[in-house]
Amino acid sequence: MKTVFPQLEENQSIDDIFICAGKTVREDKNGNKFLLLRLMNSSGTISAVKWRADEALAEAFDQGQIVAATGTVKMSSYRKALEIDINNIYPVTDTSEIDLGDLLPSSPRDLDEMESELAEIRAGISNTYLAMLLDEIFTASMYRDYCEAPAAKGFHHNYIHGLLEHSVSVCRVASAIADQYPDVNRDLLVTGAILHDIGKTVEFDYATSIDYSDSGRLLGHIVIGEKIVADAIARLDRIPEEVREDSCENIQEINLQLRHMILSHHGEKEYGSPIRPKTPEAFILNHADDIDAKANVFQKKRAESTGRQWSDFNRPLDRFLYLKKVED
Numbered sequence: 414m415k416t417v418f419p420q421l422e423e424n425q426s427i428d429d430i431f432i433c434a435g436k437t438v439r440e441d442k443n444g445n446k447f448l449l450l451r452l453m454n455s456s457g458t459i460s461a462v463k464w465r466a467d468e469a470l471a472e473a474f475d476q477g478q479i480v481a482a483t484g485t486v487k488m489s490s491y492r493k494a495l496e497i498d499i500n501n502i503y504p505v506t507d508t509s510e511i512d513l514g515d516l517l518p519s520s521p522r523d524l525d526e527m528e529s530e531l532a533e534i535r536a537g538i539s540n541t542y543l544a545m546l547l548d549e550i551f552t553a554s555m556y557r558d559y560c561e562a563p564a565a566k567g568f569h570h571n572y573i574h575g576l577l578e579h580s581v582s583v584c585r586v587a588s589a590i591a592d593q594y595p596d597v598n599r600d601l602l603v604t605g606a607i608l609h610d611i612g613k614t615v616e617f618d619y620a621t622s623i624d625y626s627d628s629g630r631l632l633g634h635i636v637i638g639e640k641i642v643a644d645a646i647a648r649l650d651r652i653p654e655e656v657r658e659d660s661c662e663n664i665q666e667i668n669l670q671l672r673h674m675i676l677s678h679h680g681e682k683e684y685g686s687p688i689r690p691k692t693p694e695a696f697i698l699n700h701a702d703d704i705d706a707k708a709n710v711f712q713k714k715r716a717e718s719t720g721r722q723w724s725d726f727n728r729p730l731d732r733f734l735y736l737k738k739v740e741d
């Protein structure tokens with residue numbers, strides 16, 4: 414039976430298949446090797462430790478591989494959280510019978526529901542040119558990748574379908590802010606919200622575990638995303654003027670401001686944006702993105718908390734998170 418991490422109880426026996434999401438080899442004070450592991454399945458991740466690991470076991474598998482493990486759930490006296498004390502662990506070589514959907518964490522939201530939400534948001538865009546641009550970008554394979562990709566490796570929405578969940582949510586947050594400020598171009602803002610992280614379809618590999626791709630590490634999703642949008646703009650440029658139903662000058666302005674929104678959506682240079690937001694739509698997108706990413710971190714940490722009041726130190730947010738909820 415599949416192990417559901419948030420429902421684990423102390424002393425529960427484990428006999429299951431996982432993805433090894435992290436592995437560190439350490440030595441105790443007597444010089445005996447042990448493994449500190451992070452095991453993952455679709456319900457999340459958990460820490461695990463394998464004491465007395467000989468050289469062969471320490472080398473037997475690596476991060477990103479599928480492993481079979483038996484063990485017992487214990488309360489870690491050091492971390493004050495449940496972890497698995499591993500009895501036996503080995504790599505699974507024949508993965509043909511394994512459904513990766515059971516192993517990779519995926520969005521808690523229903524995929525069909527999120528896709529309908531995206532379709533509804535796109536249908537609400539009345540600017541013909543922006544609607545055409547979205548059609549041009551979302552080829553069948555891009556749409557599939559966009560719906561499947563995670564939004565991060567470790568920060569927020571770091572699971573399959575995470576990019577779609579995050580993007581739809583940023584659209585909603587941005588839209589709500591736009592309601593307050595009539596001067597804002599809602600179509601431009603919503604299009605920017607849909608596209609702001611589209612580079613993540615290329616930034617991550619997520620076949621057996623979520624990790625950065627080579628181009629993800631070398632270029633990053635902001636530059637990749639701007640290129641995806643700029644390439645689509647260039648392709649649309651060859652479409653006859655009469656199909657575009659808008660003035661050329663206005664289209665050039667839209668293109669410029671949309672590309673600016675993609676490039677500036679992290680807000681500051683030290684957060685990875687080559688340029689800081691300089692339009693109201695870019696400002697709102699930056700803040701809507703930030704709110705949604707951080708709110709998701711809290712939601713995820715609370716779901717994984719197994720009764721703990723405080724999270725481990727959260728590096729992306731640079732603080733411990735207080736997880737106790739005030740009930741309604």
Ligand SMILES: [Fe+2]
Binds near residue numbers: 610678
């Ligand atoms: Fe981003």
Ligand SMILES: [Fe+2]
Binds near residue numbers: 579609610702706
């Ligand atoms: Fe984002």
